[in-house]
Amino acid sequence: MIQVHQSRPVLFFFLLFPVLLFSQNLAGLSICIDPGHGPANVNAGPTGLREADINFRVAGFLKEYLKAAKVDTVLLTHLNNTTNISLSAREQIANNFGVTWFHSVHHNATGASNSTARYTLMLLEERRNPSQTCPNGSASGIGQPDWPGQADVMSNIMARRIWEAYRTTNYLTRLDWTFYGGCNGGFNLGVLNDLQMPGELSEATFHDNRLEEAKMRNNDFLRMEARALAMSFFDYFKAGTMPTGALIGIVSNSETGAPLDGITVTLNPGNRVYTTDNWKNGLYVFDGLLPGDYTISMSAAGFRDFSRAVKVTAHAFSYGDAPLIPVLTAVGDKQPAMPAKFRLEQNFPNPFYPKTVIRYFMPHQAQVNIAIVDPLGRLVRKLTDGMVESGEHHVQWDGLDEKAVAVASGIYFIKIRSGDFSATRKLVLAR
Amino acid sequence: MRLLKVFGVIMVLLLSRIEIAQAQIRVAGKPKRLTPSGREFMQPVWSPAGEWIALTSSGYNGIWLVKPDGAGLKPLTADLAVGYKMKWSPDGKMLVGRAAKFENHRRYNAIKAYEAATKREFLLSDFRTLMPGLPQWTNGSQQVALFSNRGLEFFQVADHAIGKTQEASTRALVFANEQGLILLPAGAKTQQLLQPVQGEVVNAALSSDGGKIVFESLNGRLYVCKNDGSALLDLGRGERPQWSPDGGKIAFMISSDDGHRLLGADLYVIRPDGSGKINLTDSKALFEMNCTWSPDGKRLAYDERNSRAVWVMELAE
Numbered sequence: 001m002i003q004v005h006q007s008r009p010v011l012f013f014f015l016l017f018p019v020l021l022f023s024q025n026l027a028g029l030s031i032c033i034d035p036g037h038g039p040a041n042v043n044a045g046p047t048g049l050r051e052a053d054i055n056f057r058v059a060g061f062l063k064e065y066l067k068a069a070k071v072d073t074v075l076l077t078h079l080n081n082t083t084n085i086s087l088s089a090r091e092q093i094a095n096n097f098g099v100t101w102f103h104s105v106h107h108n109a110t111g112a113s114n115s116t117a118r119y120t121l122m123l124l125e126e127r128r129n130p131s132q133t134c135p136n137g138s139a140s141g142i143g144q145p146d147w148p149g150q151a152d153v154m155s156n157i158m159a160r161r162i163w164e165a166y167r168t169t170n171y172l173t174r175l176d177w178t179f180y181g182g183c184n185g186g187f188n189l190g191v192l193n194d195l196q197m198p199g200e201l202s203e204a205t206f207h208d209n210r211l212e213e214a215k216m217r218n219n220d221f222l223r224m225e226a227r228a229l230a231m232s233f234f235d236y237f238k239a240g241t242m243p244t245g246a247l248i249g250i251v252s253n254s255e256t257g258a259p260l261d262g263i264t265v266t267l268n269p270g271n272r273v274y275t276t277d278n279w280k281n282g283l284y285v286f287d288g289l290l291p292g293d294y295t296i297s298m299s300a301a302g303f304r305d306f307s308r309a310v311k312v313t314a315h316a317f318s319y320g321d322a323p324l325i326p327v328l329t330a331v332g333d334k335q336p337a338m339p340a341k342f343r344l345e346q347n348f349p350n351p352f353y354p355k356t357v358i359r360y361f362m363p364h365q366a367q368v369n370i371a372i373v374d375p376l377g378r379l380v381r382k383l384t385d386g387m388v389e390s391g392e393h394h395v396q397w398d399g400l401d402e403k404a405v406a407v408a409s410g411i412y413f414i415k416i417r418s419g420d421f422s423a424t425r426k427l428v429l430a431r
Numbered sequence: 432m433r434l435l436k437v438f439g440v441i442m443v444l445l446l447s448r449i450e451i452a453q454a455q456i457r458v459a460g461k462p463k464r465l466t467p468s469g470r471e472f473m474q475p476v477w478s479p480a481g482e483w484i485a486l487t488s489s490g491y492n493g494i495w496l497v498k499p500d501g502a503g504l505k506p507l508t509a510d511l512a513v514g515y516k517m518k519w520s521p522d523g524k525m526l527v528g529r530a531a532k533f534e535n536h537r538r539y540n541a542i543k544a545y546e547a548a549t550k551r552e553f554l555l556s557d558f559r560t561l562m563p564g565l566p567q568w569t570n571g572s573q574q575v576a577l578f579s580n581r582g583l584e585f586f587q588v589a590d591h592a593i594g595k596t597q598e599a600s601t602r603a604l605v606f607a608n609e610q611g612l613i614l615l616p617a618g619a620k621t622q623q624l625l626q627p628v629q630g631e632v633v634n635a636a637l638s639s640d641g642g643k644i645v646f647e648s649l650n651g652r653l654y655v656c657k658n659d660g661s662a663l664l665d666l667g668r669g670e671r672p673q674w675s676p677d678g679g680k681i682a683f684m685i686s687s688d689d690g691h692r693l694l695g696a697d698l699y700v701i702r703p704d705g706s707g708k709i710n711l712t713d714s715k716a717l718f719e720m721n722c723t724w725s726p727d728g729k730r731l732a733y734d735e736r737n738s739r740a741v742w743v744m745e746l747a748e
Contacts, residue, residue: 085650131468
């Protein structure tokens with residue numbers, strides 16, 4: 001059984017959807033969305049969530065976003081998930097119509113019984129050169145996409161957008177033939193092979209990762225993948241931006257890290273509420289938010305009341321994780337542990353250009369100084385210098401120095417200092 | 432009673448012999464490669480007069496012409512996407528297709544015709560962002576029809592001819608779309624919707640006498656019906672059917688995949704009554720696809736995915 005999570009925010013979102021979400025639009029485009037696989041594919045996660053069902057739901061949500069953005073025609077290669085459609089038929093639907101763009105929605109699997117993988121992968125067709133053959137006689141790939149400057153550009157945009165929505169560990173864009181082994185059994189993806197328009201295939205995250213599967217049981221989470229893909233079309237076609245943003249958070253027990261079910265999150269201003277589902281993912285999602293400063297708050301039995309400020313940006317994802325602190329159960333109990341220690345994560349992407357994101361964690365509110373320095377220890381750019389609340393934070397560096405001048409490619413270091421805590425990570429800027 | 436049994440056995444044997452006699456189509460000799468190594472070609476379309484085979488390349492970009500013996504390979508146009516379901520005019524002098532161009536990331540489509548001998552191009556329609564249909568020849572070799580989001584349109588093939596004409600088609604045409612089969616009877620100006628099966632269908636084609644339609648459902652089954660949608664017959668698995676010139680056979684392909692990659696493809700022939708189905712290629716290592724009949728019905732041209740080449744096989748009965 002798949003739980004279809006209903007919430008007031010979603011209803012509110014749909015009421016506002018046509019009005020708020022798209023001030024500019026994607027008119028003049030026709031897009032074919034292919035939900036990968038079908039009923040014959042039994043590929044499922046540890047608790048039985050089938051990839052074909054995930055793909056189908058994301059495709060449907062993407063169609064809603066694109067129709068709201070005034071795309072002339074949005075085709076789905078299949079309208080129900082009860083019929084098997086061959087790869088040959090899928091591409092024919094796009095080709096018969098002559099759509100502008102093709103996108104195939106998939107989710108990844110390692111084949112392991114308890115995978116921990118959770119990265120985002122984009123695949124696009126690699127051009128083959130029949131005049132250069134592998135030892136087995138098959139045509140070799142040329143290391144270039146079949147639609148250069150189009151499918152590769154879009155894939156890079158989509159990879160980053162999905163990574164932002166799902167906060168996967170990293171994102172990759174790869175050419176199919178090389179990715180699948182090159183001369184050692186490599187192949188072109190059948191659904192991209194005979195297209196007469198640019199297209200690509202997304203593997204947003206891993207459904208055989210139990211935690212990722214738990215999140216993907218939540219339709220509002222899957223909507224964020226669809227939103228990421230829709231935003232990518234805006235970005236690629238230079239069709240403006242969505243005037244609203246989305247806020248995603250995970251409510252968890254700060255001591256154990258376990259996601260919490262059934263916690264009601266309130267967002268203000270607006271007094272919108274969202275109750276986390278029962279799939280042990282702790283997820284809450286607010287979509288269609290006008291840019292601005294908001295506060296999330298929640299009260300839950302056994303935990304201290306929690307609230308935090310969040311900033312929502314248009315055409316972007318914002319994050320508001322909520323590590324709830326268990327309350328004392330008796331006089332003399334030791335104080336509950338704070339949500340881990342100070343931590344500075346490796347920036348991503350790295351190497352990077354034009355910008356990179358650095359994530360760090362604060363166990364309590366404190367003065368924090370974060371700066372970029374060169375290999376000689378000279379200050380390049382101050383990123384943060386002030387009081388920072390507890391929780392997870394992000395800073396971004398765009399490769400500019402204090403005078404907003406672009407610095408040269410090379411190695412730099414990010415240094416964080418807060419009280420007795422300090423840490424350093426190496427960054428590589430590759431223009 | 433015994434006599435009846437003997438009679439029955441004799442009848443079964445006789446019918447079996449007739450069946451065997453009708454079904455004995457086979458491949459004669461080894462297929463011949465038409466296109467040179469080192470280049471990629473696919474989706475051959477044999478001209479009605481038989482002297483040329485039109486080909487396209489990756490992404491259906493461009494049209495080339497090659498003689499059935501592999502000689503005389505030459506480009507006709509480099510227009511994008513135009514090779515997808517391109518069609519020869521009945522007199523074999525022109526090809527029509529839907530050409531695409533990309534400007535400012537937008538795709539624009541137009542109907543274009545190309546004269547094989549001279550490479551002259553005729554832009555028949557305006558360029559549109561939306562053109563969900565493919566052209567077919569109607570009256571002789573002077574007019575094409577398009578059924579799209581704008582309904583049924585006719586275009587005259589002539590210099591500076593962008594725009595529609597109003598002539599009805601002198602022969603019946605069939606289109607396929609998400610609703611079903613769109614039939615335009617000979618002499619009619621309006622189309623009929625036929626829905627012999629539920630759901631979207633693709634690759635519909637009329638037999639040479641116009642009496643039957645073969646088409647493919649999205650779940651990969653082939654069907655034959657009369658041109659009014661009646662007498663539906665399920666031919667089993669199959670894709671991209673092609674009527675033989677005399678209407679006595681249908682060539683098609685069957686492909687298999689795992690949702691990611693193509694695992695196999697073979698070419699088959701079947702009679703429109705569902706009998707005599709045979710696998711012409713039956714190879715695991717090669718992926719034979721997208722066949723086209725020679726005008727005399729004695730050869731099939733097709734593409735093979737691994738070699739990325741077009742081949743011709745001789746058929747014998």
